[in-house]
Amino acid sequence: MLKLRVTDLKQYIYCPRVIYFTYVCPVEKKLTRKMVYGSEAHLELDRLEKRRTFKRYDFKEGERKFHTSLYSPRLGLEGRLDMHIVAGREIFPVEFKHSAHSPSLNHKYQLVAYAMLLEDAYNKPVRYGFICNTSGMMVPLEITPNSRVFVKEMLEKIRLLVSKEWMPKKTSHKMKCVDCEFRNFCGDVR
Template sequence: MIKVTDIKQYAYCQRIIYFTYCMPVQPRQTYKMQNGQERHDRNEELEPRRTLERYGLEEGEKRFGVRLSSPELNLKGEMDMMVVQEGNYIPIELKYTNRQPGINHKYQLIAYCLLVEDQYQTKINRGLIHLIPPKETIEVELTPGLREEVKEIISGINEIIATEKMPAPTSDRGKCRDCEYQNYCGDV
């Protein structure tokens, strides 16, 4: 099974999928990655004490590190947090950034929503991305179009793995500067 984080990576640069599954290499950990992991770990310690108000919610049960999988989607992942309100499920992704979430983060959240729907046999209309430093919560509506885009990405990832063909580099070469796989791309 592929991982939900692969969907985020595919949207960022498809070559990351190639280097992860077809030519497994040990990427170097960048400063951004290390710093992000440290902040994520610290947030996990603090989150149980926080109220749901920060997410615009009044009540519900917080669940952390929710592991999900779907053989039908060929997808698995561990969600940061989910709030359960009387049979309703609200996936929440926590991001340590001051920037608005990119489409890759929205795709990641939507993939978790699809997994929740499959595993809990329910229908989800929205998910939340919480930006930690500015304490801002963005609601992401699960539209039919976005659902389909995520399913197409899953197909694209599976195709890269099956064909073992290296995809073209990202058109945004600025992404290459901080990429942990930069040393393996000989043409950028």
């Protein structure tokens, strides 16, 4: 089984061609301004989070764990989670995003994948997680059985794309291409 990264899942949902240019036809990625700014914003969110109370999560207390590397042989999936909280007997994944908007679909399923990795690591269910963005918005997200099934289906689709070496169709959302590090390689995107 091809070992995948949680970011592969996020990228596949955003645009499957990112997976194609990562695994099937690897090319040198161009670091975009958006990627650099996102990394800097991540560091700032980390710094601020260490000073905050648990009130915004509706907990009285807990323990924050930053940048945990996770791997599940069962899922063939690995990733480095921004943060997770252990509060009582429960575990909550937390992802920081450089955005002023509500989380997008690919970010939501990225969080679900991290919840699944935490479940394997701690051997207990994860019911909720949180996505925090740079504008201070904190969005709780329920980790449902259907969302877990969707993640597994997407992982299989990624593995099939790689094994068959298929070039996916271009995205129907042209704005996604504007800041894409692979834009110059698609050929059919203007």
